[in-house]
Amino acid sequence: MDALAVLAEPTRRRIVDVLRVRECTVSELVGSLGMSQPAVSKHLRVLREAGIVTAQVRAQQRVYRLEPGPFRELDAWLAPYRRMWTHHLAELERHLDRKEDG
Amino acid sequence: MDALAVLAEPTRRRIVDVLRVRECTVSELVGSLGMSQPAVSKHLRVLREAGIVTAQVRAQQRVYRLEPGPFRELDAWLAPYRRMWTHHLAELERHLDRKEDG
DNA sequence: CCACTGCATGCCTTGACGGTTATATGCCTG
C-alpha cells in the first residue's frame, strides 16, 4: 500500500494531523479519536508499514511520530501537476478559447 | 469522496497520468488502460464528481481534461507537512539526540 | 511471583468498491 492509499483513510488522516503537532502514545491517540484502542493500533500498524510513522518503545508505551519520507514522495508525485496552476493564466486563456469554440 | 481518496485508486492515477499529458476521449483511455469501457467510464464518473476532471461533449465523444482545483487543495493539505523536511537538518539532529537517549 | 497496564493480534461481521457483462441513451450517417 503506498502512502497515498494509506492517507486516503479519514481516520488515518486524523492521526497524522494529531502527530503533526506533537508525538503521541497510543492511549493519547485513542483519547483524541474517540475510537477503540484496537482500531487505533491497527491504523498505526498500517501507517508504520507504509513508513509514515515510527514507534519508539518507552516502558510499556509506544511513542509514535511522523516520518517525512512518504510525504516527500507524495510531494514529488504532485509536482508535475503543479504546472497546472503555476501556468494558470495561460491555462485560463486556453480554457476561455475553448469555450468560445464550443 | 475527497480528492485524496479518489486519487488513491491506482487505475484512476493512471488515468490522470495520461490526462496530464493531453486531454483524451473515453475510447483513447480504454486503449491506454487495457480495461473494459464501462470500468473506465465509472472511474471517470468518480473523477468528475470529485471535480478532478471535466468532460466536454464533442459529437458522440466526451473529451476529458484535468482540472487544477483538487490538486491545489491536495497541495494545500500537504503544505503543513512540508515543514518536516524543509527543517530537515534540525529534525535530524533531534532524531539522533533521541537515539542517544534510548 | 502476581496483578495490572499498554499495546498488539485474531476472529468476525458488514459495508463499500472495482471489475465484468448486458443494456440504455444520444448522436451521426446513409
Next chain:
DNA sequence: CAGGCATATAACCGTCAAGGCATGCAGTGG
C-alpha cells in the same frame, strides 16, 4: 428512419478493509 458508433448506466459478483470484541503478550509495580 434505420443502423451503427461512443459513452453511460444497471445488475451482479468477488474481494477487501474498517470496526467491534475477546484475547495474547511484554514490561512494571507491589
